[in-house]
Amino acid sequence: MIKIQATNYKIEIGNLVESSFQNLLNDKYISSKKVILVDENTHDFCLEYLLTNFEELKEAEVMLLPVGEENKVMEVCFQVLEALSEYKIGRNDVIINLGGGVVSDMGGFIASIYKRGIDFINIPTSLLAMVDASIGGKTGIDLGRHKNQLGTFTDPKALFVDISFLETLPPEEILNGYAEMLKHALIFDKEYWKELTSISSMNDLLNVNKIEKSILLKNKVVESDPLEKNNRKKLNFGHTIGHALEGFFLDSEPVSHGHAVGIGMLGESFLSFKREILNEDEWLEIQTILLKVFPKIPFQKENISELIELMRNDKKNFEGEIKCCVLTKIGECIFDQNVGETELNEVFNYLLSND
DSSP: OEEEEOSSSEEEESOGGGSTHHHHHHTTTTTSOEEEEEEHHHHHHTHHHHHHHOGGGTTOEEEEEOSSGGGOSHHHHHHHHHHHHHTTOOTTOEEEEEESHHHHHHHHHHHHHGGGOOEEEEEEOSHHIIIIITSSSBOOEEETTEEEEEOOBOOOSEEEEOGGGGGGOOHHHHHHHHHHHHHHHHHHOHHHHHHHTTOSSGGGGSOHHHHHHHHHHHHHHHHHOTTSSSGGGGGGTTHHHHHHHHHHTTTSSOOOHHHHHHHHHHHHHHHHHHTTSSOHHHHHHHHHHHHHHSOOOOOOGGGHHHHHHHHHTOTTOBTTBOEEEEEEETTEEEEEEEOOHHHHHHHHHHHHSOO
């Protein structure tokens, strides 16, 4: 069992049955009501594992969320909050988030506001949630087409990463996690970038050592800046453009978070190159790798102004300026860079092209 100390909780990587999850249920939550939050996928593929292996969860209330980013909204949260109230869930009870990024984002948010906050535990079941979404205490839901506009900084009481859940994932879900792992490498660790970009297949990512590496990279920066006032902002690399693309397509043909971030990293790397901050060799290397995994997302030239408008309402902005992260080289990044409309038009025109 690999144990990592986060800001106010422990991350354990290994078989869930052999983790301290059982002790938490037996000790801290012995007299608490348990709520297990799942989506339709984890209900079908992961819930039975929990109920079979942990006797203390036999009487747990199971609440089912609809699948998809388009359902990460307040209307769905209200339904869960009303159900919690009907079941008379109290401040000494606990929510167990069993799922991917949407479940951990929503479940954490719901727990953080219900009765001014009740405990929650994250058990991520997707690669993206394991290496990124469930770590760091960010909770959130979307507001219209704007990503994670409502949320809190609230840590779980524990985080358990059992990679056996990854056996249930379709290939596109592995790619979602790969995008965030590549992000960690591009902004923090060139050697890790080399390791991640030399894999022979996506199955090579389902590896405890690689997952641990990404968790350690993210956890280190979160510990130094838990409320995202400074260095943690680097973790937003690729997300300013990526969130605009994700939000733009939310009501038509939703784009996965990983794909949107992959293209967002491509756009923000292009911006870094055009500013002559990132050298041409590294830009071409990044472009080749990202396009091999994440094909450009088709949109129309007339959509560019709307995409820029979505970026204007990004929560990372301040002083009326759109803020991006840019790379100085593979493994190093700077944040809070003002980006004007002229530059953004150039970036989006590049993303439209066949280059």
